Amino acid sequence: MILEEQINKDNLPKHLAIIMDGNGRWAKQQGMIRAFGHEKGTKSVRETVECCAKLGIENLTLYAFSTENWNRPKLEVDTLMNLLIKSLKKELKTLQKNEIRLNSIGNLSLLPTSAHKELLEVINKTKENKRMTLTLALSYGSREELVSAIKTICDKVKNNIISPESIDETIINQHLYTHNLPDVDLLIRTSGEHRISNFLLWQIAYAELFFTDVLWPDFREQHLYEAIISYQKRERRFGKTSEQIK
Ligand code: IPE
Ligand code: IPE
Ligand code: MG
Helix, strand or coil: CHHHHCCCHHCCEEEEEEECCCHHHHHHHCCCCHHHHHHHHHHHHHHHHHHHHHCCCCCCEEEECCHHHCCCCHHHHHHHHEEEEHHHHHHHHHHHCCCEEEEEEEEHHCCHHHHHHHHHHHHHHHHCCCCCCEEEEECCHHHHHHHHHHHHHHHHHHCCCHHHHHHCCCHHHHHCCCCCHHHEEEEEECCCCCCCCCCCCCCCCCCEECCCCCCCHHHHHHHHHHHHHHHHHHCCCCCCHHHHCC
């Protein structure tokens, strides 16, 4: 068992991102319908969010619904949207208690009005909280994010607001949904899948990756500790040699 004390608080990821995967398979293993897995997954969300705040992680980003997930059966999409509304209502007090600011990334205009409204309300109510920023990736796709950023930049060039020569990594960053977040340091994916599924492609350029077979509804504090310990044992060289880092 890993104890909280074993985690070096001076070397925490500044930005932790999680692809919460495996709800459907978890439900199937229990002989239940997929919705049951999504419902159970919300408990893992709450535990993970509270644990990150307690540890002192400043930014946590959770992949909750992708642009591709709109292609799931309507019943499942509706279930997920209703669960989102229910969770936002229920967890507002958890966010306030832990001084967590809610943020979101993605093409929110595609969300049902009621979900969009609830989301904006919680974002607004928690906007002064300073301990941790919790970002929900909803209707999020990294390629869609890049397309939308490029369109905005092109518009600014056309209207002489920026010159083509001035376009650099900083300008691109400023036009992403994640403009107010640092690069991802650690990316966790549950459920044994080893892929990125259109999540934060630009922002994970130098992230450390951690894959676990644990299905999201089974993801507990211990699994999070395990990922952070693994992260803290790694040498992040950013292209340099090991000698240059030491
Ligand atoms: C993750 O679990 C939740 C969402 C993608 C919304 P899945 O629903 O993808 O579960 P599996 O991968 O089918 O087991
Ligand atoms: C990725 O999970 C999206 C979220 C966790 C919200 P998926 O289950 O949709 O990913 P793929 O399609 O299996 O790669
Ligand atoms: Mg999945």
